[in-house]
Amino acid sequence: MKLIVNAIPFAGLETGITRYVRCLYQALGAELGVQVGYLGYHGLQPTMPQAADPDLWSRQTKRFWGLPQPLIAAINATQRLRLERLLRAGCRSVQPRIYHETDLIPPPRLPLPRVYTIHDLSLVNHRHLHPKERLWLFDLFFERRIRQVDHVITVSEFVRREIIRDLGLEPRRVTAIHEAPSARFFPRPAAEVGAMRRRMELPEDYILFVGTQEPRKNLPLLIRALALVKQPTALVLAGWSGWGDQAWRQLLEPLRLEQRVYTTGYVDEETLADLYSGARVTVYPSLYEGFGLPVLEAMACGSPVIAARAASLPEVAGDAAWLVDPQDPRDLAEALQGLLADPERRRDFAEAGKKRAARFSWQRCARETLRVFERVAARKQARRS
Numbered sequence: 001m002k003l004i005v006n007a008i009p010f011a012g013l014e015t016g017i018t019r020y021v022r023c024l025y026q027a028l029g030a031e032l033g034v035q036v037g038y039l040g041y042h043g044l045q046p047t048m049p050q051a052a053d054p055d056l057w058s059r060q061t062k063r064f065w066g067l068p069q070p071l072i073a074a075i076n077a078t079q080r081l082r083l084e085r086l087l088r089a090g091c092r093s094v095q096p097r098i099y100h101e102t103d104l105i106p107p108p109r110l111p112l113p114r115v116y117t118i119h120d121l122s123l124v125n126h127r128h129l130h131p132k133e134r135l136w137l138f139d140l141f142f143e144r145r146i147r148q149v150d151h152v153i154t155v156s157e158f159v160r161r162e163i164i165r166d167l168g169l170e171p172r173r174v175t176a177i178h179e180a181p182s183a184r185f186f187p188r189p190a191a192e193v194g195a196m197r198r199r200m201e202l203p204e205d206y207i208l209f210v211g212t213q214e215p216r217k218n219l220p221l222l223i224r225a226l227a228l229v230k231q232p233t234a235l236v237l238a239g240w241s242g243w244g245d246q247a248w249r250q251l252l253e254p255l256r257l258e259q260r261v262y263t264t265g266y267v268d269e270e271t272l273a274d275l276y277s278g279a280r281v282t283v284y285p286s287l288y289e290g291f292g293l294p295v296l297e298a299m300a301c302g303s304p305v306i307a308a309r310a311a312s313l314p315e316v317a318g319d320a321a322w323l324v325d326p327q328d329p330r331d332l333a334e335a336l337q338g339l340l341a342d343p344e345r346r347r348d349f350a351e352a353g354k355k356r357a358a359r360f361s362w363q364r365c366a367r368e369t370l371r372v373f374e375r376v377a378a379r380k381q382a383r384r385s
Contacts (some may be wrong), residue, residue, distance in 0.1 A: 001034050001035070001097055001098065001370070001373060001374065002034075002035040002094065002095070002096045003034065003035070003036060003037070003097060003098040003099065003100055003373065004036075004037040004038075004039055004087065004090055004091065004094070004096045004098075004099050004100070005025060005036055005037070005038060005039065005099075005100040005102060005202045006039050006048050006083075006100065006101050006103050006104075006107075007021065007038035007040050007045075007048070007171075008039070008040060008041070008102075008103050009021050009102060009103060010022075010040070010048075010049040010050065010051050011039075011040070011041070011049075011052055012052055012053070012057060012061075013051065013052060013054055013058075013240055013266055014051040014053075014059055014268075014269070015212060015239075015240075016291070017102065017103075017116075017118065017119060018051055019179075019182060019293065020102070020117070020119070020179055021102050022048065022051075023179075023180070023182055023362040023365075024362060024365060024366055024369060025048060026048070026368035027362045027363050027365065028366045028369065028370060031047075031153060032066045032366055032367070032370055033048050034173070034370065035071075036048075036053065037090060037094050039083065039086065039090060040083075040089055041079065041082070041083060042086075042235070043086050043089070043090060044086075044090040044093070044094065047325055047345060051118055051181075051199075054240075054265075054266045054268075055385070058061050058240065058266065059378065060263075065304070066132075066159040069132050069133045069136075070133075070136075072133040072270065073132075073133040073136040073137055073266065073335070077137055077140060078136045078142070080105060080137070083194070084107075084108050087099070087107075087108075087110070088108075088110070088151070088268060091110060091111065091112060091215055095372070097113070097377045098110065098112065098113050098114075098115060098373045098376065098377055099112055099113070099114050099115070099235055100115050100116075100117070100271075100373070101114060101115070101116040101117065101149075102117050103140045103199075103321050104123065104137075104138060104376070105137070105138065105296060106136075106141060106142060106145035106146050106149055106267065107144075107145070107148070107149065108145065109148060109179065112380070113150040113151070113342065113376045113377055113379075113380040114148075114149050114150050114151075115149070115150060115151045115152075115153060115372060115373060115376055116146075116149045116151075116153070117152075117153045117154065117155070118151050118152055118153075118154045118158070118159065118163060119154070119155055119159070119290040119291065120155075120288065120289065120290025120291075120311075120312075121159060121162045121163065121166060121167075121286055121290075122216065122290075123135065123142070124142075124166060124286050125162065125166060125288075126216065127216075127286075128182070129214070129216040129287070129288065131216045134135055138376070146167060146373035147169070147275065148171075149173075150172075150173075150376050150379075150380065151173055151175065151372060151375075151376045152169060152173060152174045153174075153176075153238075153369065153372060154174065154175070154176050154177075154290070155176070155177065155178065155179050155203075155290055155291040155312075156176055156178065156290060156291050156312040156315055156316065157176045157315060158290075158311055158315050159176070159290045159291075159311040159312060159321055159374035160174050160176040165354070166366075167322055168180070174240075175271065175368075175372050177317075177365055177368045177369055178291070178360055178364075178365065179291050179293055179296075179360070179362075179365060180296065180361050180362045180364070180365055181293065181297045181299075181300040181357055181360065182297070182362075183272060183294040183362075184268060184269045184270065185272075185273050185276065185296075185297045185300040185301050185357075186273065186300060186301060187277050187301050187302040187354075188274050188277040188278075188301065192274055192277075193274050193277050193278035194278075195226055195341060196271060196274035196275065196278070197278060200264060200271075202234070202236060202262055202264075203234045203307070204231060205233050205280055206234040206235065206236045206278070206279060206280065207226070207233055207234070207235045207236070207279065207280060207282075207283055207336065208235075208236050208276065208279035208281070208282045208283070208298070208303070209222060209235065209236070209237050209238065209239075209282070209283050209298070210238045210239055210272065210275070210276075210282065210284075210294040210298070211239045211240045211284070211286070211294060212239050212240050212241075212242040213237065213239060213240070213241050213248070213288075214242040216286055216287050216288050216289075217285070217286050217287075218285040218286055218287045218326055219237070219247070219248035219285075219331060220247050220248045220251060221285050221326060221327070221328075221329050222235070222248070222249045222283060222285050222332065223235075223248045223252065223255065223257060223261070224251065225253070225285075225329040225330075225332035225333040225336060226260065226261075226336070227255040227256075227257060228258060228329060228330060228333035228355065229333050229337055229340065231337070231340045231341070233260075233280060233336075234260050234339055235257075235260060235261045235262070236262045236263075236264065236275065236279070237261065237262070237264070237367070238262045238263075238264045238275055239264075239266060239267075240265065240266045241263075241265070247273060262311055272297070273297075276297060276298045276300075276301035276302075276303045277301045277303065279298070279303045280304075280305070280339070280340055280346065281303065281304045281305070281306060281336065281339045281340065281346065282294070282295075282298035282303040282305050282306070283305075283306045283307075283332070283336070284298075284305065284307045284308065284313065285306075285307070285308045285324070285326050286307075286310065286311070286313065286326065287308070287311075287326050287331060288307050288310065288311045289310075289311050289312050289313055290310055290311070290312055291312050291316060292307065292311075292313050292316045292317075294356045295307050295313060295316050295317050295321060296316060296356070296360055298353070299317075299320060299321075299350075299353030299354060299357040300353075300354065300357035300358075302344045302350045302353070302354055303350065304322075304339055304340070304345075304349035304350045304353065305317065305320070305321040305322070305349065305353055306321060306322045306323075306324060306332065306335045306336065307321045307322075307323055307324070308323070308324060308325075308326035309324060309325060310324070310326045312339045316328065317356070318356050319352070320349065320352040320353045320355070320356035321349070321353065322335045322338070322349065340348075351372055
């Protein structure tokens with residue numbers, strides 16, 4: 001099968017959506033023989049792009065976010081329309097059977113079937129968790145395009161139910177296909193973890209959080225819970241600083257936690273696997289997620305996991321994580337205290353987590369995605385005949 005995929009996620013840091021596109025299309029191309037055209041701001045290319053340089057991207061993005069919000073929204077809308085002109089030209093030149101939209105905005109009208117991956121409905125149901133310019137861009141396109149899409153893929157049954165209920169799409173037009181941890185995530189040897197800690201000047205005992213520091217990640221709750229934990233274990237926050245990340249920082253001084261919280265900034269997957277492998281426990285207290293890849297990544301590396309009892313996280317974690325109320329710092333503190341004080345319990349959760357993570361694979365995700373593409377293309381062809 002020949003198709004075009006929106007590869008714009010590669011223009012940013014390699015976080016959730018970029019990992020989705022990379023891992024899915026590596027499996028589709030290498031194992032299933034799919035011919036892919038990767039759409040970017042310079043048109044189509046036959047090979048998968050490299051993710052952006054983290055330092056350069058961070059500097060440029062922080063400067064860009066310093067512009068007035070209406071100007072940011074106008075620039076983003078202009079770039080989107082330019083991308084769509086390149087998409088139409090690409091469709092004429094390579095004549096694909098499917099266009100796969102992986103970015104936030106539904107695709108435009110095209111002379112071929114369109115499949116749109118929705119990672120979550122936070123821009124619909126949790127608008128306060130996003131900056132205004134993102135909402136403006138989303139509102140400009142979403143409502144008038146979503147019902148024109150031929151099929152929607154989403155990454156959890158939780159989000160599938162939300163889409164059917166809140167967007168009114170027919171159930172037959174929405175398919176949930178789980179993501180998976182990358183093959184790069186597996187338990188790392190103690191010597192490698194120790195070298196990472198020395199390089200990054202981190203303590204031996206630490207609790208780990210992984211994710212962009214933004215409001216829906218619920219970091220203020222984590223900071224308040226840490227203050228209630230008796231053990232003086234450090235907290236390591238791994239991920240880009242994001243937007244709206246000041247609320248948790250403002251708690252450090254009054255709670256006397258300045259010396260217990262470390263930030264690494266964005267880290268690559270090799271470093272991230274070391275961080276997971278060395279953590280006493282990984283905590284993911286998000287208020288809302290469409291999937292929650294860090295939960296499975298941590299499990300694959302042998303880290304016990306505490307996750308919020310919210311949105312998709314119970315579906316992803318199953319019974320292999322300690323689930324807590326994302327509104328109650330005492331509940332999270334009790335879970336942290338319980339695992340930090342009990343090595344045997346940590347081992348039990350770590351073993352359960354490795355088994356849970358092994359149930360998810362990008363190969364399965366690719367096969368199920370290809371079946372959706374083939375079904376949608378065949379249905380479109382039947383209508384034309």
